[in-house]
Structure formats: structure tokens, C-alpha cells
Amino acid sequence: MIEWRDEGAVLAVRTHGETAAIVEVFTPSHGRHAGVVRGGAGRRLGPLLQPGAQLDLRWAARLDDHLGAYTIEPLRSRAALVMGDRLALAGLAAVCALLAHVLPEREPHPTLYARTMALLDLLGQAEVWPLAYLQWEVALLDELGFGLDLSACAVSGTNEDLCYVSPRSGRAVSRQSAGAWADRLLPLPPVLAGQGEATGAEIARALGTTGWFIEHRLVKGLGDRPLPAARARLVEAIARQA
Amino acid sequence: MPGRGAGMSEDTRDIEALIDLMARLPGLGPRSARRAVLHLIKKRRQQLIPLAETLARVGATARECVTCGNIGTADQCDICRSEKRANGQICVVEDVADLWAMERGQAFRGRYHVLGGTLSALDAVGPEDLRIPQLVARIADEGVGEIILALPATVDGQTTAHYIADQLPGVTVTSLAQGVPMGGELDYLDDGTITAAFKARRAF
Numbered sequence: 001m002i003e004w005r006d007e008g009a010v011l012a013v014r015t016h017g018e019t020a021a022i023v024e025v026f027t028p029s030h031g032r033h034a035g036v037v038r039g040g041a042g043r044r045l046g047p048l049l050q051p052g053a054q055l056d057l058r059w060a061a062r063l064d065d066h067l068g069a070y071t072i073e074p075l076r077s078r079a080a081l082v083m084g085d086r087l088a089l090a091g092l093a094a095v096c097a098l099l100a101h102v103l104p105e106r107e108p109h110p111t112l113y114a115r116t117m118a119l120l121d122l123l124g125q126a127e128v129w130p131l132a133y134l135q136w137e138v139a140l141l142d143e144l145g146f147g148l149d150l151s152a153c154a155v156s157g158t159n160e161d162l163c164y165v166s167p168r169s170g171r172a173v174s175r176q177s178a179g180a181w182a183d184r185l186l187p188l189p190p191v192l193a194g195q196g197e198a199t200g201a202e203i204a205r206a207l208g209t210t211g212w213f214i215e216h217r218l219v220k221g222l223g224d225r226p227l228p229a230a231r232a233r234l235v236e237a238i239a240r241q242a
Numbered sequence: 243m244p245g246r247g248a249g250m251s252e253d254t255r256d257i258e259a260l261i262d263l264m265a266r267l268p269g270l271g272p273r274s275a276r277r278a279v280l281h282l283i284k285k286r287r288q289q290l291i292p293l294a295e296t297l298a299r300v301g302a303t304a305r306e307c308v309t310c311g312n313i314g315t316a317d318q319c320d321i322c323r324s325e326k327r328a329n330g331q332i333c334v335v336e337d338v339a340d341l342w343a344m345e346r347g348q349a350f351r352g353r354y355h356v357l358g359g360t361l362s363a364l365d366a367v368g369p370e371d372l373r374i375p376q377l378v379a380r381i382a383d384e385g386v387g388e389i390i391l392a393l394p395a396t397v398d399g400q401t402t403a404h405y406i407a408d409q410l411p412g413v414t415v416t417s418l419a420q421g422v423p424m425g426g427e428l429d430y431l432d433d434g435t436i437t438a439a440f441k442a443r444r445a446f
Contacts, residue, residue: 047432047435093401229366230363
């Protein structure tokens, strides 16, 4: 019997049979990892298995590549705190759906886990959360091998008047270097480079650029499935905040 | 002996098929299905034949109400046909089972609207997969003054509630309270429910 114990956050839950559930969790040491929770669709455990909930997990299976079963203890519920807050709820749904969508299975990402928990801890703080989410998406791209380099122009090396991002390299391009190619480049709102005012409209524009990389770089290699609608709803909610 | 794994003969083929069908019902497995079928056969006249006749009748007539999505045996359900229920309120529920639960409680005397699910990122259920446009159309047609959202207290349920509220400007939108259930002891409640109950506390 193979066993491990870790903590993790619930990303997705599917009912399995009448009372069990297949739960996908994001753990620091085992990455995105699925397992069966007996009684997970029942009255006692069902309410605990909401996206974002932090759990103490014990996983056991006969062989390592088996689905295995979880025994869970609740550590912290997040969904209940944000039910009445439109932006926070959209944020929680988007973070969990995106992680379930793009994270490779059983590959540990402890740094991303820590960043994700820090982001979820900020849920409900509407004045800082959208910017924190944008920075988290940049970190997600970086962690999964598609980091953006926005420090200097890829063509001239200058760090003045950086207005675009190259969709090919993920590097910044200055207005002057872009020239006639500007319409083929992605916008680089100052907020994406850690400058300027973090208004809802600017953050939504920056999320358009990170979203392009998630959709065309990350997801392309994962079977080309469309991005979860939860992310689009979050971007819309952030834009509306402006 | 008929049942999964038992040798099947011509004599027991139909009984075997019945057991297999029953075993697919919620709450039943092969063993309990076999017990139920045996019980029905023993009570053939009192239970088996009336059950078979009723199943055939319901199979032929059951349909979704064209207005609210409830299940009945006519194009429009009793609730939508009743003038007494036209009080300007529509209670939005996820599923027909929720509508029936609300009716059991008899706390609400208006009309319903069954969405047929909730928005779900995991299952790729979008607004176009739910009966939201029909709800928007009903508000104008029926002169609705209040929409009561009775959706699950889950991330998907409440995401759907916010989405619907956004689609209905100019209409009063309310939702069910969340908190301590009747007969519930605080010690047994999860922290989320306690937090929700605290937020929704009222003057005593």
C-alpha cells in the first residue's frame, strides 16, 4: 500500500456513483492530484468539498498509478466567506478552474502552491485582489515555463516606452522597435510591468495579454481545450469595477 | 437463482432483465434490486401490476412544463396554470427535485422557474445551456416584481445566482438565507455555515 499525507486545496469535484466523489486537489508536494473521497457527495462531506477549501489529506492506493482514495479533514473553508461577494466568488472559481485546467497531474509546484494560497487569502479585499490575481497569472505562466520578460525591449534592449509584448517570445517590445509590426504584437499595459495605476480597466487589459499566453501557449500543449469560462467571467467582473 | 452472475435460462430471462433495470435506479444495487423484484413478484396483484401500469402511463404522458420546466403530464404544469400562484414572484431553482422540495414545505405560493443546472467551469456548462433566456422573457410576460433565487450554496450555485442577478436589471432579486439548519447544533456545523449564519444574524 502506498500512502502519503499532505495538505491541499480543492480544485474540482465530480460525483462518483451515488455518494462518493472524485476530488482534484492542489498540494505542495504532489501537485494536482485526484483521488476518490468516499461519502464525498454525501450530506456530511459534500459541503466541505467546495473549490478552494483547504484540507488535510491522506492518500492511499495499492499502486502509485492508481486513482487511490483520500481521507480528509477540513482545515479551512473559503467558499462560504465569498458567497455574497460577486468579484471574490468569480475570483475563487477562476483560480480553481484555471489550475484544474492547466496544471499537469502529479507534478509538484510548491512555489505556485504558496502563491496560490496567498492569493486566496486576499479574497474579499476588492481593492488589492485584481492586481494580486494579475501577478498570480504572470507567476503561473512563469512556473509552467512560459514566463514573460518585460524588463527590456527584445529588439533594442531599451527599457523606455515599452508598449508591446511579442507573442512569439513573451518579451517586451518598445513603441519605436515595434514600428509597422505593432498590430501583430500584444499590448503591454503598464500595470503588467508593475507600473502605472492599477484600475479595473487596465488590469482587464493586462489579463487579455496573459490570457493570450495561457490560451495559445499553455493550453495548446494540453489538448487545445477552450479556457474555462470562469476566467472570462472574472475578467468581465474586474473590467466592470473600473 | 436470477441475478447478476447467476446462470440465465429462458425461464428467467425477463426477470433477469428487470433486475438489471432496477439495479440502475438511484439507491439500488444488484442485490437490493433482486430483493425488490422478488418482493414485487410476490405481491404481483397489489404492487407489480399497478406499478407496471402506472409506469407505462407516466412514460407516455410525462413532460416538461413549457413555461417553468417542472415535470407534469400536461404541456403546462398545475402551478403555471393556477391564477392563484400569479403573485408577481418567481422562485428560481436548479432542478425539479428542488421545486418539489419547496412545494413540500408550502412556504412559497408563487411560481417557479427550473434552470436545469448551474454554471459549471468543470462541466463546461455555460449560460446558453440553462433556461435563463426563458426566465428573462417571463419577467416581461408575467409582470414579475420579485425573483427569489433558491440556488445551492455552492460556488457554482452562487456564481449562477450572481449571473442571473446581472441579467435582470430593474427587478427585485432576493435569495434564500443561509445559516444554521432547524435542529442543528453549532458544534456539528462547518465553519463556512457558521460564518454565513453570523453574517446573516438579525435583531432578536
